[in-house]
Amino acid sequence: MTKKVATKPMEKAAPKQSGKNGTKGQSKKAAAPKKALTEKEIMLPQTSLDSPANSAVLNRLFDVVKSRKGTDPSVSHSARLLSRGTYKIAQKFGEEAVECLIEAVAGRKDLLIGESADVLYHLIVLWVDAGIQPSDVWAELERREGTSGIAEKASRPKQTLTKKDK
Numbered sequence: 800m801t802k803k804v805a806t807k808p809m810e811k812a813a814p815k816q817s818g819k820n821g822t823k824g825q826s827k828k829a830a831a832p833k834k835a836l837t838e839k840e841i842m843l844p845q846t847s848l849d850s851p852a853n854s855a856v857l858n859r860l861f862d863v864v865k866s867r868k869g870t871d872p873s874v875s876h877s878a879r880l881l882s883r884g885t886y887k888i889a890q891k892f893g894e895e896a897v898e899c900l901i902e903a904v905a906g907r908k909d910l911l912i913g914e915s916a917d918v919l920y921h922l923i924v925l926w927v928d929a930g931i932q933p934s935d936v937w938a939e940l941e942r943r944e945g946t947s948g949i950a951e952k953a954s955r956p957k958q959t960l961t962k963k964d965k
């Protein structure tokens with residue numbers, strides 16, 4: 800599923816700005832005229848205007864999704880998902896992961912980008928549901944930094960199979 804990802808505004812996470820009406824329809828005679836935003840800029844979070852998109856978007860997305868918990872499911876997809884419980888949230892994440900791997904195997908890079916965004920969004924919903932903070936995951940990634948997966952695997956205690964296990 801690749802419906803909305805890159806350009807949807809993140810209402811709660813974005814710093815305050817005068818909004819769609821206040822910016823686009825601004826009068827030229829205003830006392831302290833501000834540079835009018837383009838249509839594209841209005842649709843992007845403020846932080847994206849100054850610098851290229853980066854992984855900080857994940858923290859902002861987490862804050863938005865968390866803020867949706869317990870809100871009206873008819874106006875927020877995150878609220879709807881969260882209200883449906885862990886099983887459904889996990890199922891949606893699994894579906895998006897499968898769609899992502901399909902695009903990877905098919906070599907369709909453009910579609911893989913969209914599906915990757917879907918996976919990250921649904922993973923974040925999973926974290927909110929489970930009560931995990933992004934910083935918990937960032938800390939785990941940091942802990943692993945510099946440790947080769949090969950070395951880590953080799954350091955695991957060897958399990959000797961008994962006849963019964965086989």
Ligand SMILES: N=c1c2ncn([C@@H]3O[C@H](COP(=O)(O)OP(=O)(O)OP(=O)(O)O)[C@@H](O)[C@H]3O)c2ncn1[C@@H]1O[C@H](COP(=O)(O)O)[C@@H](O)[C@H]1O
Pocket residue numbers: 800802803804807808809810860863864867874875876877878916917920
């Ligand atoms: N990144 C996303 C995002 N990615 C995907 N989706 C939505 O996820 C839904 C997935 O659609 P599907 O048909 O696969 O799933 P479904 O509608 O639950 O269908 P069923 O499986 O229940 O039949 C679509 O409605 C997509 O628009 C997202 N919805 C929201 N966000 C972000 O979350 C923020 C908050 O969104 P709301 O909670 O909707 O306000 C937004 O500003 C965005 O930044």
